[in-house]
Amino acid sequence: xxxxxxxxxNIVRNKRMYAAHFWSSAFSVLMFFTYALLLFHPDLDSxxxxxxxxMSLLGTMGLRVSQVxxxxxxxxxxxxxxxxxxxxxxxxxxxxxxxGMSHRxxxxxxxxxxxxxxxxxxxxxxxxxxxxxxxxxxxxxKLLAIDNGLSFYVPVQAVVTTLAAFxxxxxxxxxxxxxxxxxxxxxxxxxGSEKPKPDPQASVWLSLLAILLIGAGYMTVFSFATGLSYxxxxxxxxxxxxxxxxxxxxxxxxxxVMRALKRKERMYFKKTxxxxxxxxxxxxxxxxxxxxxxxVISAVAFTAIGTCTAIGHQGLAExxxxxxxxxxxxxxxxxxxxxxxxxxxxxxEANVSYREASAxxxxxxxxxxxMKLSDYNNMAAALGYETETLTQDNEAFVVPTSVYQExxxxxxxxxxxVQLTEGKTKMAFxxxxxxxxxxLPQDYGIIQLxxxxxxxxxxxxxxDREGGASYTVHGFVVDHWEKAGAVTxxxxxxxxxxxxxxxxxxxxxxVALYPQWVxxxxxxxxxxxxxxxxxxxxxxxxxxxxYFRLYTDRERDQQQVELLSxxxxxxxxxxxxxxxxxxxxxFLPIVVAVIHSGVAFTALQQLVHFSVGKSTLTxxxxxxxxxxxxxxxxxxxxxxxxxxxxx
Amino acid sequence: xxxVEIKDISKTYAGKISYEALSxxxxxxxxxxxxxxxxxxxxxxxxxxxxxxxIDAPTSGEVLIHGSNPFHLSSEKLAIFRRRELGFVFQAxxxxxxxxxxxxIVLPLTLDGVSVEExxxxxxxxxxxxxxxxxxxKRTYEISGGQAQRAAIARAIIHRPKLLLADEPTGNLDSKxxxxxxxxxxxxxxxxxxxxxxxxxDAMAASYCDRVVFIKDGRLHHxxxxxxxxxxxxxxxMDVLSVLGGNRDDLFTVGLS
Numbered sequence: 001x002x003x004x005x006x007x008x009x010n011i012v013r014n015k016r017m018y019a020a021h022f023w024s025s026a027f028s029v030l031m032f033f034t035y036a037l038l039l040f041h042p043d044l045d046s047x048x049x050x051x052x053x054x055m056s057l058l059g060t061m062g063l064r065v066s067q068v069x070x071x072x073x074x075x076x077x078x079x080x081x082x083x084x085x086x087x088x089x090x091x092x093x094x095x096x097x098x099x100g101m102s103h104r105x106x107x108x109x110x111x112x113x114x115x116x117x118x119x120x121x122x123x124x125x126x127x128x129x130x131x132x133x134x135x136x137x138x139x140x141x142k143l144l145a146i147d148n149g150l151s152f153y154v155p156v157q158a159v160v161t162t163l164a165a166f167x168x169x170x171x172x173x174x175x176x177x178x179x180x181x182x183x184x185x186x187x188x189x190x191x192g193s194e195k196p197k198p199d200p201q202a203s204v205w206l207s208l209l210a211i212l213l214i215g216a217g218y219m220t221v222f223s224f225a226t227g228l229s230y231x232x233x234x235x236x237x238x239x240x241x242x243x244x245x246x247x248x249x250x251x252x253x254x255x256x257v258m259r260a261l262k263r264k265e266r267m268y269f270k271k272t273x274x275x276x277x278x279x280x281x282x283x284x285x286x287x288x289x290x291x292x293x294x295x296v297i298s299a300v301a302f303t304a305i306g307t308c309t310a311i312g313h314q315g316l317a318e319x320x321x322x323x324x325x326x327x328x329x330x331x332x333x334x335x336x337x338x339x340x341x342x343x344x345x346x347x348x349e350a351n352v353s354y355r356e357a358s359a360x361x362x363x364x365x366x367x368x369x370x371m372k373l374s375d376y377n378n379m380a381a382a383l384g385y386e387t388e389t390l391t392q393d394n395e396a397f398v399v400p401t402s403v404y405q406e407x408x409x410x411x412x413x414x415x416x417x418v419q420l421t422e423g424k425t426k427m428a429f430x431x432x433x434x435x436x437x438x439x440l441p442q443d444y445g446i447i448q449l450x451x452x453x454x455x456x457x458x459x460x461x462x463x464d465r466e467g468g469a470s471y472t473v474h475g476f477v478v479d480h481w482e483k484a485g486a487v488t489x490x491x492x493x494x495x496x497x498x499x500x501x502x503x504x505x506x507x508x509x510x511v512a513l514y515p516q517w518v519x520x521x522x523x524x525x526x527x528x529x530x531x532x533x534x535x536x537x538x539x540x541x542x543x544x545x546x547y548f549r550l551y552t553d554r555e556r557d558q559q560q561v562e563l564l565s566x567x568x569x570x571x572x573x574x575x576x577x578x579x580x581x582x583x584x585x586x587f588l589p590i591v592v593a594v595i596h597s598g599v600a601f602t603a604l605q606q607l608v609h610f611s612v613g614k615s616t617l618t619x620x621x622x623x624x625x626x627x628x629x630x631x632x633x634x635x636x637x638x639x640x641x642x643x644x645x646x647x
Numbered sequence: 648x649x650x651v652e653i654k655d656i657s658k659t660y661a662g663k664i665s666y667e668a669l670s671x672x673x674x675x676x677x678x679x680x681x682x683x684x685x686x687x688x689x690x691x692x693x694x695x696x697x698x699x700x701x702i703d704a705p706t707s708g709e710v711l712i713h714g715s716n717p718f719h720l721s722s723e724k725l726a727i728f729r730r731r732e733l734g735f736v737f738q739a740x741x742x743x744x745x746x747x748x749x750x751x752i753v754l755p756l757t758l759d760g761v762s763v764e765e766x767x768x769x770x771x772x773x774x775x776x777x778x779x780x781x782x783x784x785k786r787t788y789e790i791s792g793g794q795a796q797r798a799a800i801a802r803a804i805i806h807r808p809k810l811l812l813a814d815e816p817t818g819n820l821d822s823k824x825x826x827x828x829x830x831x832x833x834x835x836x837x838x839x840x841x842x843x844x845x846x847x848x849d850a851m852a853a854s855y856c857d858r859v860v861f862i863k864d865g866r867l868h869h870x871x872x873x874x875x876x877x878x879x880x881x882x883x884x885m886d887v888l889s890v891l892g893g894n895r896d897d898l899f900t901v902g903l904s
Binding site: 006014097187 | 746
């Protein structure tokens with residue numbers, strides 16, 4: 001046996017111990033490889049560039065940034081996992097030292113071991129990535145709404161970059177970890193982790209503080225979302241409060257609850273509760289910081305992914321423009337009727353069902369733009385809102401023209417009266433209400449949109465040139481416009497034969513939701529891609545940390561189980577105790593993360609109109625499902641190990 | 648020159664209540680001698696052994712091995728000193744679970760960069776001597792306690808150390824296995840002239856020594872040397888132990904053969 005064989009045997013004969021470490025490392029390699037696969041894809045740039053140049057730049061930047069982030073996180077993650085394994089091997093190192101292993105040899109041993117695992121993990125990650133690259137590319141082209149799809153290619157550059165990045169990373173890790181174990185006092189190494197731990201303590205006040213901080217944080221976030229205070233500082237304060245509160249929740253409150261449970265003797269001394277609770281108290285205290293990090297990271301990942309899926313939702317595009325197609329006709333446009341007819345004809349040809357409504361807007365001065373009641377009702381009907389009536393000529397109501405105005409109106413209501421003093425005309429309208437929905441595409445040029453009766457509208461002066469505009473809007477509502485890509489293309493080419501993306505100033509303009517949505521979707525698809533992949537990596541790391549912790553305590557647990565089984569603990573009872581402990585260890589941080597991100601989503605809901613519930617639930621449910629699978633696998637492995645110790 | 652020279656060593660564990668585990672101990676072990684150290688539980692036997700083994704440093708006083716103080720060596724030189732001059736046998740065997748019996752035995756040679764041919768030759772010779780040839784390729788969980796301890800002894804002597812230190816080597820073994828292990832050690836002492844130091848509370852094991860040093864409460868208490876008859880020596884040891892006090896279990900773990 002040579003020295004390197006010793007290192008090799010240490011790993012190969014300890015496969016199970018290194019499995020979680022190995023697979024998590026391979027997984028982060030796979031994620032990095034996926035990014036590289038995209039980044040170096042020959043078609044991706046041009047495909048994204050066909051939507052817009054900015055998009056392709058954003059794509060490249062996004063992928064680069066996430067690669068860097070990924071490498072940084074992987075570094076700390078792998079460092080932690082290697083560190084926790086080294087700790088379990090203190091005694092082994094002690095024995096080796098006693099037989100004359102020098103510091104230098106020790107560092108070499110750790111270095112070789114790490115490099116072996118690192119190389120194997122890199123190879124495995126890349127191999128899996130290559131195997132599934134076709135599938136990965138297909139998924140991503142769907143996510144990024146790339147019409148032609150991404151073709152399969154041989155990603156030589158991606159393989160080389162990934163290999164290089166992770167080899168450097170593993171060399172660094174190996175260098176750092178081999179210096180982590182303090183080998184000055186042999187006797188400490190030999191005694192290992194035999195020292196008994198002190199009874200976990202918790203403070204009542206800090207436990208209360210945890211609840212208070214989290215409560216205050218939630219309230220702050222809500223006050224931001226409901227518009228009571230509209231400043232980013234408020235939002236940040238809320239987040240910080242919740243994070244600090246969560247820290248105390250895990251370090252103090254959880255331990256305090258366990259102590260309180262111990263005092264309830266009737267419950268504590270009932271069957272296996274004694275074992276479950278006394279063990280949990282130690283485990284919660286030992287892993288408090290880990291749980292805290294897992295909870296916060298998961299909450300951030302959930303919220304980020306949920307927000308990105310919400311932004312990609314077509315509802316967000318509809319929020320700013322409810323019409324699939326909008327045709328604006330300005331003064332002097334002679335082809336308005338002809339164009340409107342053309343749009344209808346094309347839509348009919350394409351078998352797209354639609355509801356059309358048009359409205360003429362008149363700018364009368366004093367920052368006031370007017371609309372006829374009959375026009376408003378047509379539009380409201382087309383959009384599926386309630387129609388309105390005005391009983392008297394001097395009555396009117398306002399309609400929001402932006403999401404921001406909508407919030408203002410719904411919070412404060414409209415001013416009671418508007419007055420128009422323009423030249424010789426002096427008119428006043430009594431405002432009876434504010435409409436709850438926009439009926440026009442978002443237009444910041446309109447300061448206040450007032451709906452008046454048809455007869456009054458005709459009497460209003462037209463002051464088109466003074467800072468406001470009078471124009472006619474033709475809106476076409478299409479229920480499933482996101483599927484109307486083909487006809488959109490034709491219409492765009494019809495109106496703008498030279499350059500379909502060029503909205504020139506002219507007597508008319510034509511706007512379609514579809515290309516805007518595609519662009520937003522690509523932007524968010526990239527964001528989503530970045531956040532999902534990084535979120536998933538985080539999540540895997542978090543779950544692996546738990547496995548490492550269990551593995552670190554394995555020997556002690558086995559001794560305990562052996563002892564307990566001698567006293568007469570049945571197999572079934574062992575299952576019960578372990579299941580309960582693991583349930584809490586696996587799901588307590590996740591449940592806290594879900595509650596946190598749930599609050600974040602509820603707050604988000606206040607800011608937008610369509611429901612974010614569905615995308616939120618999908619995100620949370622899929623993470624939960626993964627966690628359940630992970631829980632079952634680890635419980636199975638852990639139980640199998642403990643059962644070996646049973647007599 | 649004596650092999651080991653323990654000069655006035657004391658060991659104090661600092662803490663809320665400082666505790667003096669060893670107090671002004673002086674012992675010297677001649678080359679080729681087989682010395683036993685006995686005493687009740689908690690008397691400081693293992694602490695003393697750890698000082699000689701360079702695992703733990705004394706608070707005051709010094710340990711000289713072959714006239715030099717190993718604690719003055721650099722960590723690199725200390726490692727090489729352990730590798731070449733010392734051999735250890737523990738109560739808990741301390742074989743590495745990831746290695747086979749053979750790999751465990753050759754460990755000190757591997758660390759020293761000895762060639763594979765020489766290493767194989769040595770391991771075969773030593774396995775023959777200790778009667779463990781058949782288990783060389785087994786993993787540590789596949790062998791019995793007596794076999795494990797003999798493997799551990801093989802590992803401790805394969806590099807022909809000048810000093811072999813054994814901490815309760817029979818502590819985990821039954822009487823038959825204990826006797827086998829002690830016979831093995833005694834044979835090594837006689838045939839190879841290896842200096843040995845044995846910490847034990849087993850009078851049968853101690854009766855294989857040339858001389859037994861008794862300590863109690865961290866202080867040197869008594870010392871007896873072996874006459875010709877091992878049985879008489881064992882009787883004497885037990886007499887001293889009963890004067891020293893301690894558990895009856897300490898005295899009668901193994902009956903007379």
